[in-house]
Amino acid sequence: MSGDQSRRRVGIVGYGHLGQYLVQRLQDEGPRHGLELAFVWNRDADKLKGTVPAELQLGKLADFLERCADIIIEVAHPCIAQTHGESFLKAADFMVGSPTALADSKTEQKLREVAQRSGHTLYIPSGALWGGQDIQRMDEGGLLQALTVTMAKHPNSFRLGGHLGELAQRAWQGRAVLYDGPVRGLCPLAPNNVNTMAAACLAAPSLGFDGVKGCLIADPNLPDYHVVEVEATGPGGFSVRTRRKNPAACGAVTGAATFAAFWSSLLVCQGHGGRVYLC
Ligand SMILES: NC(=O)c1ccc[n+]([C@@H]2O[C@H](COP(=O)([O-])OP(=O)(O)OC[C@H]3O[C@@H](n4cnc5c(N)ncnc54)[C@H](O)[C@@H]3O)[C@@H](O)[C@H]2O)c1
Known part of the structure; x- marks a missing residue:
C-alpha cells in the first residue's frame, strides 16, 4: 500500500491516447481526488521513457x-481483459476500457464470477x-424490452479489416449500413469502434450481447463528429430515444468528449463490491 492509506492507487494498462490522457490527469489532479498512480504498463515500454517517472513504469505486466x-x-x-482480467480482479477493482472483450461469453462469465467471489x-x-x-x-426492474444502439461515423474513423472494412471504403459515395444485428456478432469484427454498444449490453444483462441490437453506419457527411443513437423500449x-453528437477530429476513432468521460468514470470507481458496475 502507499504511504498515504487514504489514497486509491491506480494502475494504467496501455499508454495510447486514453492511457496518456489518464496518466496526465492523474499526475495533475489525482491527489485532489484521493488518487495516485501505482504503475503504467505499455506493450512497447520505450513509449513510457521520458514521460512516465521510472519508478512508475511497470516492465512486466x-x-x-x-x-x-x-x-x-x-x-x-x-x-488484455481476456488474458489478465481474472488476475486483475482477484487483486483489485478493474475498469475494462475495451468492453467489447466481454462479447466473448466465457470472458464475461469468468469476470462476473471472479468479481462476485473476490468482492x-x-x-x-x-x-x-x-x-x-x-x-x-x-433492466434491473425487469422493464427493458428492447435496446438498439446506432453509431455513425465518417468512413475514415473506422479501424476495420475484412468485409466491414471493404464496405466502409465503399461508403465514400454515401451513407452505408455496415452491420445491423446482435452486438455479439459485431464486437469481434469492429473491436475498437463499438465499445459504446458493448457498454449498453453490460448495462442491460437481461438482453445482453445477443439481445441488444447494434447498427453501425459509415457516413461521409460526418467529417468532424460521431453520432450515437440509443433507443430503449418498455411495456405499455x-x-x-437519444441522439448524441460527439465532436471528433477528422479520422479519430475516439470522440473528444470520451476522454473526459473516462476521467469522470474513474472518479466514480470507489469500490462497489463484487459486481459489474457501469461508471
Ligand atoms: N469504452 C469506450 O468507450 C472506449 C472509447 C475509446 C477507446 N476505447 C478502447 O480503449 C482502448 C485504448 O484506446 P486508445 O484510443 O487509447 O487506443 P490507442 O491505439 O491510442 O492506444 C492503444 C495502446 O495499447 C497498446 N496495444 C495495442 N494492441 C495491444 C495488444 N494487443 N496488447 C497490448 N497492448 C496493445 C498500443 O501499443 C497503445 O499503446 C482500445 O481498445 C479502444 O478500443 C474504448
Whole structure:
C-alpha cells in the first residue's frame, strides 16, 4: 500500500491516447481526488521513457501485484481483459476500457464470477453511452424490452479489416449500413469502434450481447463528429430515444468528449463490491 492509506492507487494498462490522457490527469489532479498512480504498463515500454517517472513504469505486466494497485484500468486492447482480467480482479477493482472483450461469453462469465467471489468491482466506463444508468435501472426492474444502439461515423474513423472494412471504403459515395444485428456478432469484427454498444449490453444483462441490437453506419457527411443513437423500449408503449453528437477530429476513432468521460468514470470507481458496475 502507499504511504498515504487514504489514497486509491491506480494502475494504467496501455499508454495510447486514453492511457496518456489518464496518466496526465492523474499526475495533475489525482491527489485532489484521493488518487495516485501505482504503475503504467505499455506493450512497447520505450513509449513510457521520458514521460512516465521510472519508478512508475511497470516492465512486466505479470508483476503488477508488486505495485498494490486498488484499481487497474485497461486502455490497450480487448485481449488484455481476456488474458489478465481474472488476475486483475482477484487483486483489485478493474475498469475494462475495451468492453467489447466481454462479447466473448466465457470472458464475461469468468469476470462476473471472479468479481462476485473476490468482492472487487468490474467497472464498465459509459464512454459515449448516454443514459446508461437509466438503462441499467430499467433492466434491473425487469422493464427493458428492447435496446438498439446506432453509431455513425465518417468512413475514415473506422479501424476495420475484412468485409466491414471493404464496405466502409465503399461508403465514400454515401451513407452505408455496415452491420445491423446482435452486438455479439459485431464486437469481434469492429473491436475498437463499438465499445459504446458493448457498454449498453453490460448495462442491460437481461438482453445482453445477443439481445441488444447494434447498427453501425459509415457516413461521409460526418467529417468532424460521431453520432450515437440509443433507443430503449418498455411495456405499455414506453420508449426513449437519444441522439448524441460527439465532436471528433477528422479520422479519430475516439470522440473528444470520451476522454473526459473516462476521467469522470474513474472518479466514480470507489469500490462497489463484487459486481459489474457501469461508471
Ligand atoms: N469504452 C469506450 O468507450 C472506449 C472509447 C475509446 C477507446 N476505447 C478502447 O480503449 C482502448 C485504448 O484506446 P486508445 O484510443 O487509447 O487506443 P490507442 O491505439 O491510442 O492506444 C492503444 C495502446 O495499447 C497498446 N496495444 C495495442 N494492441 C495491444 C495488444 N494487443 N496488447 C497490448 N497492448 C496493445 C498500443 O501499443 C497503445 O499503446 C482500445 O481498445 C479502444 O478500443 C474504448
